[in-house]
Amino acid sequence: MPMTRARSWILPALAAALAACHDSSTGPRTLGVPASVTAAGTSANTIRVSWSRASSATGYTVQRAGAGSDFVDVGTTSGTSFDDDGLEPSSSYRYRVAATRSGSTGAWSSEAQGTTLGFGRGTARLSGDITSSRTLTADTLYVLHGPVRVRNGAVLRIGPGTKLVGDTSVVGSSLLIDRGAKIRAEGTAANPIVFTSQRAPGRRRPGDWGGVSIVGNARINLQVQNLQTEGPPGGTVDYAGGTNDDDDSGVLRFVRIEFAGQRIEGSLKMNSLSLYAVGRGTTIEYVETLAGLDDGIKWFGGAVNARFLVVYEAQDDAFDVSQGYSGHNQYVVGVTSTVLDGHDGTGSDDRNFLESDGCEAGVTGCPANFDAAPYSMPLFANFVAMGPWSWDVDRYGGNGILIRRGSGVTLVNGVVARWPKTALTIRDDFTETMRQRDSVTIANVFMTQNGANFDPGGSFFGQREKFASASIEESTLDAASLFVRYEPSTGNLDWGPAGGSPIATGGMNPFTGRIAARAGSYIVPTSFRGAAGNGGTQWWRGWTSYARN
Incomplete structure (x- = not known):
């Protein structure tokens, strides 16, 4: 009898325990197949x-x-x-x-x-504020109608092949990414994202629409409040007061910005791409601006790095630095070969490949002697700066590298050619002080076909003897012969070195001294000068474009 009772209690308990091993909440089960x-x-x-x-x-x-x-x-x-x-x-x-x-x-x-669906199945208008996250895709053509502002907390995602056009009938049609917002514009080489004029090819002009602006939370060197971005009334924001140089404003990758730089009023024009206090947490690579009426890319302070940049036919500076920008840029091409008029006039009378200012004269917060920290300390490596060869310098300017107003700079493994005024000019006392402090560093740069390679004696400070140990090679070679193909009038541009080209060698590799200290891990040393080496990646292929209208 006791045996029977024990057995009658044990067997059900054992069965329950075994069942528990397969309970859906605690034990293993065979996973089904979707x-x-x-x-x-x-x-x-x-x-x-x-x-x-x-x-x-x-x-x-x-x-x-x-x-x-x-x-x-x-x-x-x-x-x-x-x-x-x-x-x-x-x-x-x-x-x-x-x-x-x-x-x-x-x-x-x-x-x-x-x-995936194909291109251009519909049209949508973007206007006013974007206050919640949104995704734009290539099946729709987007029209920027007036100033469009992505507000703090929102993320604007733009897929490969997406096209956005600026409404040419509305002054200030543009895109602004606010502080605290993000843009994730991620195209591909085969399908870049394109911002362009609403007008048809053949009728497009520089300044047809505003441009793209990003506002981050990095530092600038103007200790002021309420410093507004450039733009139309109602389309500007305050970009002063940033504190985080590692701030992240998103991604620009495989993006073209064409025929931007609209004149807002008087001499005020927008840049094709304006980067206000943008931090180095932001990714910028494979970006082109084409035929803008003002600067191609302009940095207002900040610390964002970039690589694979192209600016064709900006009607002011190809690249413009100000207000304490300290980022690093590698593989950079700028071509200024012709004057292109906008629908309402021409661009600047002082066009350069790179204009680097500490801060701008007359701007609130900029000291009279330009001694404003943090100092502008950009680094450009593996750059090609191609000028117009000859034009009216009194009307259009024409320097390759212009350093002034308290800016430092580091330039390495580059080419400066065909600038009708000077390849390198240093303009004022405090910038000369920066050079004496070893904050203007130039190494392994090739110069040819410039009106002058350095400043003559006189009121400017970029004389040749000050860079005697900089491994700067001066030549009289035709600049077009340096490259596989240089025909801007036909848009046929290949930045690889031609056979026997002197720029295929002569680069600083490895980096040493000040260059090594400033380059960090982002900039890679190369044995070539310019944007590409023999047999190297033609990184500009497929996604860039050259056009004049």
Whole structure:
């Protein structure tokens, strides 16, 4: 009898314990396989993958494969659908899904194929403030109608191949990313993101619309409050008071900005790309500006780094530095070969490849002697600065590198050619003081076909003897012969060195001294001067464009 009672109690308990081993909340279970997997394009840059729920799953992993490539993880979710974005327009991808639970992954589903939508299926107007995150895709043409401002906390995502045009009928049509907001404009070499004029090719002019501005939270050297960005009434913001040089304003990658720089009033014009107090947490690479009426790219303080930059035919400076900018830039090309009139007049009377100021005379907060810290200390490596060769210098200016108003600079492994005034000029007493402090450093630069390579004696300070140990090579070679192809009138430009070109060698590699100390890890030493070496990557191919109208 006791044996029977014990057995009658033990057997049910054992059965319960065994069942508990398979309880859905605590024990292992065989994961089901997601079924009915589908993939469908929802925009030019997005595919939605959907499936039916798998048994015992608490989550799912989604993998994608492009044409001829292996599967890679693209995301996880607890639901039964996943939006895969940032894709190429009109492109097909394969997907598969696996169930997950407690660190375990089940078998992969059968594959599903989806194709993104094509370009330009509709038109949408952007105007006023964007206060919540938004995604723009290549199936829609976007019109910037007046000043468009992305407000603090919002993220503007722009997919590959997306085109945005400035409304030429509204003064100040432009895009401004506010402090605390982000832009994630991530194109590809095959499908860059393009900001351009609303006018048709052949009718476009510099200054057709405003441009793109980003405001970050890094430092500037003007100790003032309420310092407004350049732009139309109602389209400006305060960019003073930043404290974080590592601030992140997002991503610009494979982006073109064309025919911008609109005149707002009088002499006030917008730049194609304005970077106000932008921090080095921001990613800027593969960016071109084309035929802007004012500066191509201008930095107002900040510390953002950049690589693979192109400015063609800016009607003021190709690159302009001010207010304490201290970022590093590598693989940089600027071409100023002709005068292009805008619909309401011409550009500047002082056009340069690089104009670097500590702070601007007459701006509130800029000392009369320009001694404003943090000092402008930009670094440019592997640059090509191509000027117009000859034009009316009294009307249009024409210096390669102009350093003034208390700016330092570091220039290495570059080419300065065809500037009708001077390749290098240093303009004032305090900038000369910066040079004496070893804050104006130039090394391994090739100069040819300039009106003069250095300042003559007199009121300026960039004389040759001050850079006697800088490994600057002076030549009289035709600058076009340095490159595989240099024909701006036809748009045929290849920045690789021609056979036997002297710029294929002569670069500083490794970096030494002041150059090594300032370059850090972002700038890479090269044995060539200019934007590319023999057999190197033609990084400008596919996504850049050259046009004059």
